Amino acid sequence: MIDAAPTDALRAAALSVMSQAYAPYSRFRVGAALATTGGRTFVGCNVENASYGESICAERSAVLAAVAHGERAFTALVIATEGSTPAAPCGACRQVLAEFAPSLEITSCTTLGAESHWSLDQLLPAPFTSNSLPRS
Numbered sequence: 158m159i160d161a162a163p164t165d166a167l168r169a170a171a172l173s174v175m176s177q178a179y180a181p182y183s184r185f186r187v188g189a190a191l192a193t194t195g196g197r198t199f200v201g202c203n204v205e206n207a208s209y210g211e212s213i214c215a216e217r218s219a220v221l222a223a224v225a226h227g228e229r230a231f232t233a234l235v236i237a238t239e240g241s242t243p244a245a246p247c248g249a250c251r252q253v254l255a256e257f258a259p260s261l262e263i264t265s266c267t268t269l270g271a272e273s274h275w276s277l278d279q280l281l282p283a284p285f286t287s288n289s290l291p292r293s
């Protein structure tokens with residue numbers, strides 16, 4: 158756990174975009190708001206598919222939106238879900254986030270006001286990175 162609290166704006170953005178989630182199969186709606194080093198915010202939500210394995214998580218959706226807009230340096234991520242238990246990002250999202258921000262500050266909040274904080278290197282302590290690849 159880390160002490161850093163996200164801005165209210167980032168938390169509000171994550172909670173707001175959660176309502177755009179397309180989750181007819183799990184009924185588990187997730188929103189994510191990713192802050193860049195330059196102060197921009199990119200949001201994402203989970204988008205499910207009838208072919209379940211093609212569903213995409215909110216966190217990766219936010220990363221893809223940011224990268225498509227030319228942003229690759231991030232300072233904080235807020236995840237929003239409904240209910241009482243904050244959700245940590247899944248393994249696939251941890252790996253994708255680590256590509257750009259291995260020490261990212263992550264907060265997960267819920268509509269009922271619960272909140273948890275981590276740094277990404279706590280959640281993914283031994284990531285596979287570009288340094289893991291052989292050099293040509």
Ligand code: THU
Nearest residue numbers: 183185187203205214215246247
């Ligand atoms: N989900 C996310 O959006 N983020 C995560 O880190 C974990 C899971 C979504 C995927 C799926 O649409 C739903 O939550 C249930 O797994």
